[in-house]
Amino acid sequence: MYPLKNRMAAEFIGTFWLVLGGCGSAVLAAAFPELGIGFAGVALAFGLTVLTMAYAIGHVSGCHLNPAVSLGLVVAGRFPAKDLVPYVIVQVLGGLAAAAVLYAIASGRAGFDLAGGFASNGYGAHSPGGYGMTAALVCEIVMTAMFLFVILGATDKRAPAGFAPIAIGLALTLIHLISIPVTNTSVNPARSTGVALFVGDWAVSQLWLFWIAPLIGAAIAGVVYPLVAGKDE
Numbered sequence: 001m002y003p004l005k006n007r008m009a010a011e012f013i014g015t016f017w018l019v020l021g022g023c024g025s026a027v028l029a030a031a032f033p034e035l036g037i038g039f040a041g042v043a044l045a046f047g048l049t050v051l052t053m054a055y056a057i058g059h060v061s062g063c064h065l066n067p068a069v070s071l072g073l074v075v076a077g078r079f080p081a082k083d084l085v086p087y088v089i090v091q092v093l094g095g096l097a098a099a100a101v102l103y104a105i106a107s108g109r110a111g112f113d114l115a116g117g118f119a120s121n122g123y124g125a126h127s128p129g130g131y132g133m134t135a136a137l138v139c140e141i142v143m144t145a146m147f148l149f150v151i152l153g154a155t156d157k158r159a160p161a162g163f164a165p166i167a168i169g170l171a172l173t174l175i176h177l178i179s180i181p182v183t184n185t186s187v188n189p190a191r192s193t194g195v196a197l198f199v200g201d202w203a204v205s206q207l208w209l210f211w212i213a214p215l216i217g218a219a220i221a222g223v224v225y226p227l228v229a230g231k232d233e
Helices: 004-029 038-061 068-077 081-108 133-154 164-183 187-199 201-205 209-231
Strands: none
Touching: 004 038, 004 081, 004 187, 004 209, 038 081, 068 081, 068 133, 068 187, 068 209, 133 209, 164 187, 187 201, 187 209
16 A cells, blocks of 8 residues: 555545546536537546546555545445545645636636636536425435445456446446536535635535535445445455
């Protein structure tokens, strides 16, 4: 196992890439005149960030890039609890750094306004499809639980070796295809926090849901997967 400082650096860089790639595609390319990539493009972008980083740093830090993933792995007995807080801190910092870079780029265009949401997650009036708080809560819990279930299964030592990044990246893509209309898709508190702090106002006041729901969903998967598949020795 790599020293904690190396793993923390890898998690910072990986989370930076996830937020810059995913939220960057939403802010810069999703609605680009005539050639916009739309929801499907944004969903694919998030999946690609995880897939590429899983191959780049998976052997260093495990490529969590997400406080919910780290918690789910702790609950499942796959990750030491003593390293949870350091991982979460650098994941959030990586998300903030990516949001800062994205802001520097996006604000270079005439007419840029943070009121557009800056890829923040939200419910009610701030849900892309107008979904309420309960729908957002259920969606984020279930999507995160399924994401962790795929992660735990794909990285199980009994699973085919070498394919985990592909399964995990495609799972995140599918999750975004389902839930972008509901919450703009979080399933990752670090992703939500980075952009929300730049928007402030409603994005910060609704941020609680995008911490609590993913953490609950991850913990559920951390309990359920070992019950289904048995302990990964």
